[in-house]
Amino acid sequence: MSSAWAQAFTMVLDPYNIVVMLAASLFGLFVGAVPGLTATMATALLVPVTFFMAPIPAIAAIVTATAMAIFSGDIPGCLMRMPGTPASAAYTDEAYAMAKKGQAEIALGAGLVFSAIGGLFGTAVLIVAAPSLAEFALKFSSFEYFWLVLMGLTCAVFMTSDRPLKGFVSLLLGLLVACVGLGNPAGFPRFTFGSVEMMGGIGMIPMMIGMFAISEIIRYAVDTHPQLKIVDQPIGNVFKGMWRLTKKYPMQILRGSALGTLVGALPGAGADIAAWMSYAISKKMSKEPEKFGTGHVEGIVESGSANNSALAGAWIPALVFGIPGDSITAIVIGVLYMKNMNPGPSLFTNNPQNIYAVYLLFIIANLIMIPLGWWCIKVSKQILRVPRSVLMPTIMLFCVVGSFAINNTPFDVAVMLIAGLVAYVIEDNGFPVAPAILGVVLGGMLEENFITSMIKSDGNLLAFVDRPIAATLGGLTFAVWFLPLLMRRLRRLAGV
């Protein structure tokens, strides 16, 4: 145990790893601060680079970059009323109202300090919950895994959309994409139409780059909104008054962090949904709800901690079960497989040093966020002036090369382009993208456990609920399916 911790420290404090973390921090801060570039996109862009690194630096790059990006997304929200990443959208109006009142430093300071606290809270939950869940998961057979994946996918549909029907369509399309190729229990080439490149399935990384980066660039190209102005206010000391806020709003910080971690851990929903929910709860529970929307810091404190805690929360199901908690960990799971760190309970028993290293990375990332974030706020006006007309094309060429680099084939560039177009069109039509991503990532796992269970039980569906844990998980899955329907029916009966 202690030698594993020692190994973890050695890996994390390795000079190469430290340099990677610093570089990833700057990258993450920049990507977050530029509107139209998201934390998920930062992850997708990092994958081709991490491809050439050892496992721990690769994970370090992603953990640091995403934590920084979720914080720095607050900056343009506050100064330009344009969230840098969707995770800041919930309180953009509030922060902008504060900036106009000349309180930009309080809004940004609260974003920074409580992001770090939320991130550390989420990490603490990850450290406590993941190993015990892993121990529990060691007893799981294909039946339990089948239900677990199905429940995760169901959650993704209901959590990410107010239109579950479109969410289901998106999910089913994602699952069908996962069917392409040889990777099925029978090893039969499905939907390949004779193409050798399709045999290996549709490449996950080019697809993710397309869905998260190319679609954003298309959206930028057809954006008809006029350029936004930066609030021209001097930004003072961002740390001033933070201790007072901590003492004033301890419940809000705790509630935001706890809800954020939980939402993050639920498959499909990530930092953005955590922030929206937290902001709404904060307003509902507040002693002064009338002040919300007029430049009041309370909601920023709560939802600012929520979005960063969600990042860590999302890693819990990703590491323990291989079920991503958000779209960032969906990409991370692909990276873990490439690095031979296959997620699952055995990761905790066979190679604990790697898991401990992940914990340490999260702690360090959230601590160095404070000085680096402070510096980023200082130079934020310069970052916001970087011409996007140059930036966007360069990022797109980077995406092309990155997609190519995974297998050195132009086929993957085509996959990237098609995925980008599809993501743009379906999102434009109100189909959420997150369920599709989860479908692609989990399709293989769902089918494998389904088919294995069917073979074991000789086609008897009752066997799926024969074991107590499997029956419980199955019951929960059905509850998630039918609860919203039931609630609506009850509400209608009650005449509300």
Next chain:
Amino acid sequence: MKLNDAVWGALLIFFSAAILVHVQGFPTIPGQKVGPALFPGLLAVGLAVCAVMLIVKGVASRAEGGERAHWVELDGWTRSRRHRRAFVVVVGVNLFYILLVDQLGFILTGTVYLALLFIVFGVRKRVVVPLALVLTLGIHYAFYKLLKVPLPWGVLQGIAW
């Protein structure tokens, strides 16, 4: 481009039917009830059910004349020439890259790729080509030299470094 839900439903029904027909050709595994056709087949059935529900919803929303009252509705940007051109170029340069990178090589293709995008996004004319070349060389250096990705040289093979 926004399609009415019913149009999506019709497209998806067609798609799921195509899958169901296609999976009939998958082999069965002797002595087993489940084969490679089962899982995609179930997904296609699910998709068809969703598609029918979408059609019902779409027709209803059209009758109410609310959101998406038209079968097909073009986005606002399609009426602006500048944005139409930007969209075509964003997609076009990627096709250009996929089709020609092996012949022309990365440096030429990349420079043209960036230059076209810069022009359409309104970068100052004088800096377009130098900027495109410098950034392409930068990306080339990062991936070719540092990460050892075999980016093609194409017609520039003779001066490969």
